[in-house]
Amino acid sequence: MVTLRLPAVVYDDGLADFLTRLAWVATQPGAESIAVDFQDAQFYMPGALTALLATLQRWVRDRRSVQLVNVLNAPAFSYLQRMDFFKLSGLDLPEAFMRHDARGRFVPLHRVDGSLARRVDELSQQIAACVFPAQAELDDPERTGPYDIVAYAVSELINNIIQHARGPGYVAVQRYPKKPFVCIGIADCGIGIRQSFADGRPEFWDPAMTDLDAVRTALLPRASSKAHLGSAWGSRTNEGVGLSMLKEITAGADGVFTLGSGAGFFQANTLQTRPWPNEVQLLAPYQGTLCSLLLSKEKLGNHQALLLQAKQRLGLLQKGSPFDNLFT
Amino acid sequence: MNHELHLGPQFGAFLAEGALAAEFRLREIEPYLHTYERITLDFTGVRNANSSFINALIVPLVEIHGNESLRKLRFQGCNPIVRILVESALTLGVQKAHEHGHHVSA
Numbered sequence: 001m002v003t004l005r006l007p008a009v010v011y012d013d014g015l016a017d018f019l020t021r022l023a024w025v026a027t028q029p030g031a032e033s034i035a036v037d038f039q040d041a042q043f044y045m046p047g048a049l050t051a052l053l054a055t056l057q058r059w060v061r062d063r064r065s066v067q068l069v070n071v072l073n074a075p076a077f078s079y080l081q082r083m084d085f086f087k088l089s090g091l092d093l094p095e096a097f098m099r100h101d102a103r104g105r106f107v108p109l110h111r112v113d114g115s116l117a118r119r120v121d122e123l124s125q126q127i128a129a130c131v132f133p134a135q136a137e138l139d140d141p142e143r144t145g146p147y148d149i150v151a152y153a154v155s156e157l158i159n160n161i162i163q164h165a166r167g168p169g170y171v172a173v174q175r176y177p178k179k180p181f182v183c184i185g186i187a188d189c190g191i192g193i194r195q196s197f198a199d200g201r202p203e204f205w206d207p208a209m210t211d212l213d214a215v216r217t218a219l220l221p222r223a224s225s226k227a228h229l230g231s232a233w234g235s236r237t238n239e240g241v242g243l244s245m246l247k248e249i250t251a252g253a254d255g256v257f258t259l260g261s262g263a264g265f266f267q268a269n270t271l272q273t274r275p276w277p278n279e280v281q282l283l284a285p286y287q288g289t290l291c292s293l294l295l296s297k298e299k300l301g302n303h304q305a306l307l308l309q310a311k312q313r314l315g316l317l318q319k320g321s322p323f324d325n326l327f328t
Numbered sequence: 329m330n331h332e333l334h335l336g337p338q339f340g341a342f343l344a345e346g347a348l349a350a351e352f353r354l355r356e357i358e359p360y361l362h363t364y365e366r367i368t369l370d371f372t373g374v375r376n377a378n379s380s381f382i383n384a385l386i387v388p389l390v391e392i393h394g395n396e397s398l399r400k401l402r403f404q405g406c407n408p409i410v411r412i413l414v415e416s417a418l419t420l421g422v423q424k425a426h427e428h429g430h431h432v433s434a
Contacts, residue, residue, distance in 0.1 A: 117345070117347065118345065118348065120344045120345045121339070121340060121342040121343070121344035121345065124342065124344055125341075125342055139341075139375055141375070141376075141407055141408055141409050144375075148375070148376045148409065151342060151344075151376055152376065152378050155342070155344040155345075155378045155380075156378050156379065156380060159344075159345060159346060159378075159380050163346075163347075222420075239346075239379075239380075239383040239384070239387055239420060241379050241383065241420075242378075242379060242380055245379050303376075303409055304408045304409055304412065307409060307412045307413070308412050311412060311416045316416045316419060316420055317412065317415055317416045317419055318419055321415060322434040323398075323414075323415055323418050323419075323434050325434070326398070326401060326402055326403055326418070326434075327402075327403050327404075327406060327411065327414075328368070328402050328403070328404045
């Protein structure tokens, strides 16, 4: 048996190391049985929580024996229980607390898989309403920017898992009451971006492509493993702009955008105005894909402006409006 | 003759899935594009949408049918968010048509 002793905290700048740990432990001799030790676990941002849960799911699917140890005395035990982490891990522990309304603060983890097809709008809006409940009932785009952006981002990320991952994932959203941020995390234990390209064989596919190349490519506009393919309905359903848009929206919201898949890891930190993204090849490949968005709440007020900037920066919208005559 | 399609009643206030948009386009728009003089997509009641839905709805129409689609399509009841997404999809459709060697202009 090998033991994965979880770190105390995982913030954005610890995500690359955390994904490496999750991947590395499964490569060790004796890893057909893995103990996950929670004794130090204090705070995990949503992306880290979803990656951990997706990895546990993968290990179980791979028929490894998985034990969660020192759970009850973990500093984050109550938080993890409120997030339904243990319930979704298959460990349904009795609760020694009253569940309060989570609205306005966090969204418990949700499983994402093909069963959500045709219901993506419903779950995305439900999640957005959890973190910005007051805006859910309004119908004025000038006052509902944060709600609309969370719904937009969550829906695009869920669509990616349904269309590409070929494995389940998890999504979580947290709004920090004492900090000016909202954080969205989603991770799956599927085939990863590079394999999705390899299977779909889009025109840019190259067998020499590394995981990091694949992650970089996925962040370019119009890069999709499926943009050239027909669907069951005989036509494309994907133009491959989802991730590139989320990266640009995050930049516009002075945030941190992270995408990790296999050994490829990309992080653009606009919050700390770092001029270049952090692009690394992880020492052990994470078996799946993680996407995390940390957004400044105060920058989310104007969804329209963020969309406009993002589309223009990606060359997906011309300045001026050559199509004015088509709108009535 | 005008073929009016109302997306709000069909999909609700948030248009979120490209696969549903592609189904709708193939069932409700493509078969009628050559028949009707005008096809109006009415977004009244739609509060929000994502790029996946709007692109899957519109990009292939412009990419494949070029000037005919731009002559016939009209967009009604778009709030500012939906309008940005629709304009972007039209832009992408024109770009892709040009890449296929078709001359398309608004």
